[in-house]
Amino acid sequence: MTTTNRIERHHYDVVVIGAGGAGLRAAIEARLAGKKTAIISKSLFGKAHTVMAEGGAAAAMGNVNSRDNWQVHFRDTMRGGKFLNNFRMAELHAKESPQRIWELETYGALFDRTKDGKISQRNFGGHEYPRLAHVGDRTGLELIRTLQQKIVSLQQEDKAELGSYDARIKVFAETTITELLLDGEKVAGAFGYYRESGEFILFEAPAVVLATGGVGRSYKVTSNSWEYTGDGHALALRSGATLINMEFLQFHPTGMVWPPSVKGILVTESVRGDGGVLKNSDGKRFMFDYVPDVFRKQYAETEEEADRWYTDPDNNRRPPELLPRDEVARAINSEVKAGRGTPAGGVYLDIASRRSAEEIRRRLPSMYHQFKELADVDITKEPMEVGPTCHYVMGGVEVDPDSGAAYGSVRGLFAAGEVSGGMHGSNRLGGNSLSDLLVFGKRAGGHAASYADQLTARPKVAIGAVEAAVETALAPLQRDTGESPYQLQQDLQAVMGDLVGIIRREGELADALGRLAELRERVAKVSAVGGRRYNPGWHLALDLRNMLVVSECTAKAALERQESRGGHTREDFPTMDPKWRRVNLVCSLDGDAVRLTHKPLPKMRAELIGLFDRAELAKYLTDEELADFDALVADADAEEAGN
Amino acid sequence: MGTKRHFRVWRGDDSGGDLQDYQVEVNEGEVVLDIIHRLQATDAPDLACRWNCKAGKCGSCSMEINGMPKLGCMTRMSTFEENETVTVTPLRTFPVIRDLVTDVSFNYEKARETPAFAPPAGVAPGDYRMQQVDVERSQEFRKCIECFLCQNTCHVIRDHDENKHAFAGPRYFIRAAELDMHPLDARTDRREYAQAEQGLGFCNITKCCTEVCPEHIKITDNGIIPMKERVVDRRYDPLVWLGNKIFRRGQVPQTFVTSAKHGDAVHSHGAQGGVHSHAGDSHDPAAEAQAQAGVNWHREVPKPTAPAVDDNGKLPLTELTFDRAAAPSPFGDDVTFPLPPEHLNFAHPEQDKH
Numbered sequence A: 001m002t003t004t005n006r007i008e009r010h011h012y013d014v015v016v017i018g019a020g021g022a023g024l025r026a027a028i029e030a031r032l033a034g035k036k037t038a039i040i041s042k043s044l045f046g047k048a049h050t051v052m053a054e055g056g057a058a059a060a061m062g063n064v065n066s067r068d069n070w071q072v073h074f075r076d077t078m079r080g081g082k083f084l085n086n087f088r089m090a091e092l093h094a095k096e097s098p099q100r101i102w103e104l105e106t107y108g109a110l111f112d113r114t115k116d117g118k119i120s121q122r123n124f125g126g127h128e129y130p131r132l133a134h135v136g137d138r139t140g141l142e143l144i145r146t147l148q149q150k151i152v153s154l155q156q157e158d159k160a161e162l163g164s165y166d167a168r169i170k171v172f173a174e175t176t177i178t179e180l181l182l183d184g185e186k187v188a189g190a191f192g193y194y195r196e197s198g199e200f201i202l203f204e205a206p207a208v209v210l211a212t213g214g215v216g217r218s219y220k221v222t223s224n225s226w227e228y229t230g231d232g233h234a235l236a237l238r239s240g241a242t243l244i245n246m247e248f249l250q251f252h253p254t255g256m257v258w259p260p261s262v263k264g265i266l267v268t269e270s271v272r273g274d275g276g277v278l279k280n281s282d283g284k285r286f287m288f289d290y291v292p293d294v295f296r297k298q299y300a301e302t303e304e305e306a307d308r309w310y311t312d313p314d315n316n317r318r319p320p321e322l323l324p325r326d327e328v329a330r331a332i333n334s335e336v337k338a339g340r341g342t343p344a345g346g347v348y349l350d351i352a353s354r355r356s357a358e359e360i361r362r363r364l365p366s367m368y369h370q371f372k373e374l375a376d377v378d379i380t381k382e383p384m385e386v387g388p389t390c391h392y393v394m395g396g397v398e399v400d401p402d403s404g405a406a407y408g409s410v411r412g413l414f415a416a417g418e419v420s421g422g423m424h425g426s427n428r429l430g431g432n433s434l435s436d437l438l439v440f441g442k443r444a445g446g447h448a449a450s451y452a453d454q455l456t457a458r459p460k461v462a463i464g465a466v467e468a469a470v471e472t473a474l475a476p477l478q479r480d481t482g483e484s485p486y487q488l489q490q491d492l493q494a495v496m497g498d499l500v501g502i503i504r505r506e507g508e509l510a511d512a513l514g515r516l517a518e519l520r521e522r523v524a525k526v527s528a529v530g531g532r533r534y535n536p537g538w539h540l541a542l543d544l545r546n547m548l549v550v551s552e553c554t555a556k557a558a559l560e561r562q563e564s565r566g567g568h569t570r571e572d573f574p575t576m577d578p579k580w581r582r583v584n585l586v587c588s589l590d591g592d593a594v595r596l597t598h599k600p601l602p603k604m605r606a607e608l609i610g611l612f613d614r615a616e617l618a619k620y621l622t623d624e625e626l627a628d629f630d631a632l633v634a635d636a637d638a639e640e641a642g643n
Numbered sequence B: 001m002g003t004k005r006h007f008r009v010w011r012g013d014d015s016g017g018d019l020q021d022y023q024v025e026v027n028e029g030e031v032v033l034d035i036i037h038r039l040q041a042t043d044a045p046d047l048a049c050r051w052n053c054k055a056g057k058c059g060s061c062s063m064e065i066n067g068m069p070k071l072g073c074m075t076r077m078s079t080f081e082e083n084e085t086v087t088v089t090p091l092r093t094f095p096v097i098r099d100l101v102t103d104v105s106f107n108y109e110k111a112r113e114t115p116a117f118a119p120p121a122g123v124a125p126g127d128y129r130m131q132q133v134d135v136e137r138s139q140e141f142r143k144c145i146e147c148f149l150c151q152n153t154c155h156v157i158r159d160h161d162e163n164k165h166a167f168a169g170p171r172y173f174i175r176a177a178e179l180d181m182h183p184l185d186a187r188t189d190r191r192e193y194a195q196a197e198q199g200l201g202f203c204n205i206t207k208c209c210t211e212v213c214p215e216h217i218k219i220t221d222n223g224i225i226p227m228k229e230r231v232v233d234r235r236y237d238p239l240v241w242l243g244n245k246i247f248r249r250g251q252v253p254q255t256f257v258t259s260a261k262h263g264d265a266v267h268s269h270g271a272q273g274g275v276h277s278h279a280g281d282s283h284d285p286a287a288e289a290q291a292q293a294g295v296n297w298h299r300e301v302p303k304p305t306a307p308a309v310d311d312n313g314k315l316p317l318t319e320l321t322f323d324r325a326a327a328p329s330p331f332g333d334d335v336t337f338p339l340p341p342e343h344l345n346f347a348h349p350e351q352d353k354h
């Protein structure tokens, strides 16, 4: 009892877990709705993963090519996700991103400009027109700093009005949430610890927004930081919410492969958008051999045409280097497997021979910097060595598209950003994440606020649950017989990287599930040495169980889905299967075990599916669905004739 | 394969600590942060260290490597000699939490005090128009990854905790400069603010901050100096830095700042070692109340000091560089009379009777 009495308690209306783009945008919205809001983050304020995004934020503002609009963006997003996206999310995203970007300017953001003074937009894989608002290659930094500074400005308003910066919005940096607390099915609060002191902290709040980002730390070669242990995914599962699309992981085609210590660190796609090309060890631009049929029409067939596209995109087709990421990652994988890779096991990404040194330094300053300092490679003179790296999880919390409220049994839980699922289908287009954070962050924050408003009674935190949370959190420190968390993490990474990687096979996936079950037993006995103050070993020990349950979801769903689509490639089922397009795989927890169910995809509204060609739809839809589509078109024609 | 190298890492917490020796494997292409991670995975699982991106983008892994403030993830092991001992210590300017992790909340407090962007009235979202050449100047400062290495290096606060309340530091000077140069920012007093509230006057342009900035931001040349120049224009207060230097020697630094405006507890006067400004009224209600209640004889007041003289025993001033015909004030150029009463060591005979 005494232990729980001494725990620091806070009362808030909305608690936002995560201080990346999604979390900060959600918090701003909740505060603007007048709610007392807390922002919680595992690292310092302004260091969340969003800071690393390079390329830009996709929004159909039409500043560079006026033919761009939300319909085109919607189409690109659906194509990129191989039609597995939640169409409503893709629609909202395409419609609302421009406003969200423009809003950032009113918070003080300074994007790169076009000649007529508007926000400049750049080309990116899978986007038909130049669409990514950007700041050199540090767009994520601009985004997070802008939101951070907006929060500061709101705090300054609160200080002027109420006498304290923290009156209505407070940031709890270096604080990790380990448990959500429920009152029946309603969210009642969140429990965690200060990393700095190891002291526990309890937030009582009727509404919680998850914005915890992704899961990449379960892989060894990853562009993700230590924060990405799937905490939000696991918290949602444990509180009765569901996850969808967990089999879809994006392997970014171009991660650094040398030196070993930086293996996985991202080389932005803008290198290719700005003219960089991929070559194998024979010096061949191999991407021309890997254009899949579904994309044949939009991509150039010769190097000459591809090169003309950079200056005259209206009359030429795009270079195949700009295919969606899953295609490029697989192509690189095949080249390396065929023995045409570089010494370090990648391929060459060459911009040095294609652009002037000065231009490279101006357009790609942080890439220039990164290679110079980390690999001692001058990218204005030499090609880079690159290979696929685990980058983004498409899967996540299954949410209501309009409000971000989690499905499943729980009430009062919202999710936005990378931790939510559905928006990107089986594969995310570059640049769609940053705008996703803003669009759905705002929505989740706003709906969390109105949910808190309409509650008649505040849910109560049960003492028993807090005691249990304390016990779970302290357990690794009290055991001294278990294994080291670092060892367990390495073993987990090995299982996931080797058996649930880019190319998957039935036998290996089944094997992976067996090994994950073994790991689960070992993780339950993990022990951490040292005390409670800023002890990274202990922190990792607590994160492990989250990584584990999320990995189980991925492996299970990957074994179940017998087709290849976007971020899920099965060697034994190498093609897309229209029947599988109609299915989402939904994970939930049954006691401790992961349960997998099939759920039909929502059906696209008539005016949205009408945006596509029949010929294109034929590649994705079943005959039955196509018949429906034909009937729709016939109806529309008849109506038109009638008018 | 890797070779064994000798590392010395500071281990401890706010109650003290010391350098500990480790022999640790180093492989080709590794950076210092990799070695810290290897230590965590082997000899020292609870070694505390911040990091996120491992690519110089987040500014988390700031530390002092062989005494130089650096990002651990951007310091390649190949920059050291084979047999060189690598000594890793936490940032010195901020209080240690544990091992390599320090309490950098000072910076977040200063960030919170710097007035935010003021959107131009009547311009709707989507209607902002700016030219690339005009945004570029501010963009340079917005590259800042908030690693706080510049803050750590600046001698005004390194080893001078007493200056912290009155000095925002280079990171926040460039924040003010960035807003000052923002084509659409509606506030026009960024420079005056920097001078009056951020303690820009403390800075004597040593450029140490620029030297350590991993983003290669020209903090002094492009941010601080232009702000100072224009402040000087407006305030008719030339050679601020020189005057400042003279009167700061060997004493609690003077400020041009009406400093303790901040109501927050962290800024309460007592806790700051009692730096007093002679520039005007104190707006700190606590200080005023104390002055009325009686004199705290233990408080720290500036001690008289001799002016700083050069090798020839002369003031480093000539009429050519000085802005006035007369001699400089013996009390310091930044002292105005009458002095605020709470700065006087004087108690009224009546005062103690209540």
Ligand SMILES: Cc1cc2nc3c(=O)[nH]c(=O)nc-3n(C[C@H](O)[C@H](O)[C@H](O)COP(=O)(O)OP(=O)(O)OC[C@H]3O[C@@H](n4cnc5c(N)ncnc54)[C@H](O)[C@@H]3O)c2cc1C
Pocket: A017, A018, A019, A020, A021, A022, A023, A040, A041, A042, A043, A048, A049, A050, A051, A052, A053, A054, A055, A056, A057, A058, A139, A140, A175, A176, A177, A178, A192, A211, A212, A213, A214, A223, A224, A227, A231, A232, A266, A391, A392, A416, A417, A418, A419, A430, A431, A432, A433, A434, A435, A437
């Ligand atoms: C190298 C790189 C480059 C990228 N480039 C682009 C790009 O060009 N364009 C694009 O659109 N996308 C890009 N992405 C993807 C995009 O950056 C991310 O998907 C996005 O930033 C995720 O944002 P978020 O708000 O969901 O979460 P994050 O920004 O990752 O923030 C997660 C937050 O949750 C907190 N958190 C997590 N767990 C807990 C817990 N248990 N308790 C408390 N807090 C917790 C973390 O501390 C953190 O503050 C890139 C990603 C990477 C890695």
Ligand code: SF4
Pocket: B153, B154, B155, B156, B169, B170, B202, B203, B204, B205, B206, B207, B208, B209, B210, B220, B224
């Ligand atoms: S130039 Fe000014 S701000 Fe920079 S280190 Fe020197 S005194 Fe500090």
Ligand code: SF4
Pocket: B059, B143, B144, B145, B146, B147, B148, B149, B150, B151, B170, B171, B174, B209, B212, B213, B214, B215, B216, B217, B219
């Ligand atoms: S200005 Fe440079 S040194 Fe200072 S915090 Fe920013 S990036 Fe770091």
Ligand code: FES
Pocket: B050, B051, B052, B053, B054, B055, B056, B057, B058, B059, B060, B061, B062, B071, B072, B073, B074
């Ligand atoms: S870890 Fe991000 S800057 Fe070093």
